Amino acid sequence: MADLGFEVNDDTALSRSRLPRWLRPLLMLSVPLLLIAGGVWLYIAGQAYEATDNAYVRQDKVSIAPEVGGRVIEVAVRENVRVREGQLLFRIDPDPYRIALRQADAALAKARVEVDGLGAEVSVADVDIAAARDEIAFAKAEFDRQSELLDRGFTTRARYQAAQLALAKTREQMNTATSEARKARVALGSGGAVSDRPATVEAALAAREEAVLNLSRTEVRAPASGVISQTERLQVGAMLPAGLPTLSLVADGHSWIEANFKETQLRKVLPGQKTTVTIDAYGKALSGHVESIGAGTGSEFALLPAQNANGNWVKVTQRVPVRIAIDSKSDRPLIAGLSAEVKIDVRADANADAR
Known part of the structure; x- marks a missing residue:
């Protein structure tokens, strides 16, 4: 045991004797110096970038709702299927709206018949006005003759008064015929509408156009190309009220990143600065730039x-929220809501070209 202890101490002494005395303190100081240098480098590098992992992929989403209510009779899509713009998504029972269109057609025909009748009334009123003018002329001549005879004493006052009354009646008939003609012409008028059609016909035409529009709205089609989602609420036989969101469409062709930076990180952030975006799901970095600040x-x-x-x-x-536009193309499709990490290069020299 004594020999073993002597040999260990001797080896330790020999190893120490191989190191120069001036190197020992240098080695002792090098480790903290390296730590300090690393910390300074990290601090300087951190001043050149602003980063956050509170960022997500965003895409245009459309909530699709029927514009008319009714019972669903056909569903043409399923969950996560890709559709083209204008493609049929689902169909609502069109029978009630076909009936409404037939009623509108009947109302339009009735309005045209009424207009034809009003035109006939105007013609009759014009004839009555012409006849009333002739009667007024005759009654006026008779009244003048009786007045002259009364002055000469060759007629009675009763005949004079009868001629006076006949003249008044013909004038009243003239006023009545004129009023009836004016009433019929007003009914035939457009009421200040853009077209020259009678107001009743214009109203019937508008009701028919609405019926045609509602019938066409029983077929709900995709407003844009994209991927359909949330189809579990859409089932054949379900009653859908107008305006109730039924499907969601994630539109193609436009993705961006919404990065939520702390307010203290925005001191040097400007639109146009270069960014690096890393999608957590794929792990690949994409290039982009700051499009706008919320x-x-x-x-x-x-x-x-x-x-x-x-x-x-x-x-x-x-x-x-800071909106990041993606400049490079991803090898895999970007999915709305994916998490991401964003790093903005806030150095002035690195963004000189962007400005």
């Missing part, structure tokens, strides 16, 4: 905004 923090557009004017106020660092 007009308000996320809490400003919340359904129930925070009420800070109270005694329990606590300052919380807010986040501002």
